[in-house]
Amino acid sequence: MRKKIVAGNWKMNTLLKDGMELAQAVEKLTSEKSNQALVIIAPPFTHLSKVRELIDHVKLSAQNCASEASGAYTGEVSPEMLVSAGAEYVILGHSERRSYYKEENELLNKKVKLALSKRLKPIYCCGEVLEERESGRLFDVVRAQLEVGLKDLSEQEIDQVVIAYEPVWAIGTGVVASPDQAQEMHKFIRDLLGELFSKQVAEHMSILYGGSCKPSNAEELFANPDVDGGLIGGASLVAEDFMAIVNAF
Ligand code: PEP
Numbered sequence: 543m544r545k546k547i548v549a550g551n552w553k554m555n556t557l558l559k560d561g562m563e564l565a566q567a568v569e570k571l572t573s574e575k576s577n578q579a580l581v582i583i584a585p586p587f588t589h590l591s592k593v594r595e596l597i598d599h600v601k602l603s604a605q606n607c608a609s610e611a612s613g614a615y616t617g618e619v620s621p622e623m624l625v626s627a628g629a630e631y632v633i634l635g636h637s638e639r640r641s642y643y644k645e646e647n648e649l650l651n652k653k654v655k656l657a658l659s660k661r662l663k664p665i666y667c668c669g670e671v672l673e674e675r676e677s678g679r680l681f682d683v684v685r686a687q688l689e690v691g692l693k694d695l696s697e698q699e700i701d702q703v704v705i706a707y708e709p710v711w712a713i714g715t716g717v718v719a720s721p722d723q724a725q726e727m728h729k730f731i732r733d734l735l736g737e738l739f740s741k742q743v744a745e746h747m748s749i750l751y752g753g754s755c756k757p758s759n760a761e762e763l764f765a766n767p768d769v770d771g772g773l774i775g776g777a778s779l780v781a782e783d784f785m786a787i788v789n790a791f
Contacts (some may be wrong), residue, residue: 545748546764547704547771548788549582549603549749550778551633561589561740567781572599578587578791579771582665583778584633587619591604594628603665606639609652611660612733621660632657633773637710648688656693658699665704667752668693668731672711681730688734700739703786705749707731707774712753714775721762724751728768757783760790 558562565583572581584603585593594602624632634653641644654664659732668687670680684707692700707727712719719727728749736744749761752773763769771791777783 544709544746544770546579546791547582547748547750547790548579548784549584549631549633549704549706549750549771549773550784551605551636551752551773551775552586552778553582553638553775554586554604555779556585556589558589558592561585561594562592564779564781565589565593565600568784569597569600571781571785572788575789577788579788581788584629584631586664587624587627588623590627590629599694601631602629603633604629604662605633605636607632607634607653607657607662609649609656611656619664621657625660625662629662631704632664633665633667633706635687635766637667637669637671637708637713640709647687651693654703655695655699658702660693663702663704665706665750667708667773669708669753670709675709675711680727684727684731685734688731689738692738695739697739697743700735700743701746703747704749705731705735706752708752708773709758712751714754716754716755718754718759718763719751721766723776724763724769725766728766732768755787757786757790760787764790 543661582601584605604624607621635650668684670683674683732744748770750771750773755772
């Protein structure tokens with residue numbers, strides 16, 4: 543059985559006090575119900591160690607990490623620092639990092655490998671922009687993101703990775719992919735993993751959907767055979783909405 547996962551990406555939202563309250567609310571709701579899915583939250587760096595003290599049933603993720611292990615890299619946060627603050631996962635390759643901070647697949651491959659070497663599990667994001675979908679290049683784009691971003695990982699390493707398919711045109715826009723569009727790309731990703739790694743890796747990989755996922759559409763998205771959960775942005779900032787998505791399983 544593949545792991546079902548719902549992860550909340552808080553992005554650059556919440557001051558420390560609000561973030562702690564949100565984490566506490568998610569922890570409480572998670573602990574009250576036996577969930578089908580693993581619940582992960584990804585607060586800003588500044589909140590990680592405080593939030594870690596408040597959660598038990600919920601796992602902690604960072605939203606990014608450095609591509610270097612330590613040293614003179616002002617403003618960067620290393621995977622090892624994140625682990626020391628209590629993080630178990632790190633989101634890498636989010637479309638906002640790719641577009642605003644020009645993070646390319648090669649750099650992301652370096653980050654993925656470094657994170658794994660420090661026992662931090664990457665939630666590796668991929669997805670096409672609207673123009674790429676409309677011109678029919680969506681599969682080539684996602685293939686390159688996975689081929690290069692996950693290059694040279696051993697079977698043991700790839701087993702620690704979670705993939706999030708996030709069509710960029712659906713992120714924060716209110717326009718959600720249809721269940722068929724999501725399933726089509728998730729199946730493509732799973733088949734590609736079979737080609738790049740092995741059938742076993744492909745079968746074992748949790749592939750999350752992200753992009754305007756809400757309580758009202760989560761159930762039909764998660765009903766697809768290759769959709770193993772969600773990476774949630776906006777709706778993860780309200781504990782009840784986030785948990786309604788978790789409960790869609
Ligand atoms: C995201 O940024 O990862 C995301 C899925 O955002 P939203 O749910 O707000 O579209």
